[in-house]
Amino acid sequence: MENNQQELIFKLSMFEQQIQQLQQQLQAVDQSIMDMSSLNLSLDELKGAKGKEIFSPIGRGIFARTKFLSEELTVDVGARNFVKKTIPETKEIINEQIEKLKDVKDNLNENIEKISGELQKTLIVAQEQKDKK
Numbered sequence: 706m707e708n709n710q711q712e713l714i715f716k717l718s719m720f721e722q723q724i725q726q727l728q729q730q731l732q733a734v735d736q737s738i739m740d741m742s743s744l745n746l747s748l749d750e751l752k753g754a755k756g757k758e759i760f761s762p763i764g765r766g767i768f769a770r771t772k773f774l775s776e777e778l779t780v781d782v783g784a785r786n787f788v789k790k791t792i793p794e795t796k797e798i799i800n801e802q803i804e805k806l807k808d809v810k811d812n813l814n815e816n817i818e819k820i821s822g823e824l825q826k827t828l829i830v831a832q833e834q835k836d837k838k
Contacts, residue, residue, distance in 0.1 A: 709834070713827065713831050716827050717824065717827065717828075720820055720821075720823060720824040720827070721824075723820050724817055724820050724821065724824070727813050727816050727817045727820070728817065730813055731810060731813045731814070731817070734806055734809050734810045734813065735810065737806050738803055738806050738807065738810070741799050741802055741803045741806065742803065744799055745796055745799050745800070745803075748792050748795060748796050748799070749796075751773065751776065751792055752776070752792055754773045754776075755773055755774070755775065755776050756772065756773065756774070757772070757773055758770055758771065758772055758773075759771055759772075759773050776791060776792050777789050777790070777791060778790050778791070778792065778795050780794075780795055780798060782798070
């Protein structure tokens with residue numbers, strides 16, 4: 706009996722740790738989605754801003770007043786590969802990334818539900834074993 710209780714406690718602890726890790730990943734994905742959506746809104750503000758002064762971030766919380774010379778942007782498309790893109794093309798890339806993040810979020814939620822189901826099953830089995838005694 707002591708062994709079964711220890712095994713049960715171990716299983717429950719593992720399930721809880723897995724759920725916690727997935728929830729942390731879910732929070733990070735949610736934050737990324739919010740950041741990308743915010744970036745999308747910022748790009749909307751750049752439309753028609755050619756020739757105007759804007760504040761450009763140059764570091765954490767530090768901005769420089771700059772003149773927006775072109776609506777052509779230099780975009781990192783991965784592996785430090787930079788390409789020139791228009792604002793609409795850049796928004797399209799961002800929207801694709803947001804959709805991929807939403808897919809990741811859905812997968813994380815499915816995994817959380819699956820593990821929660823396993824946790825519930827384990828608790829039910831443990832309760833049934835306890836009731837038999």
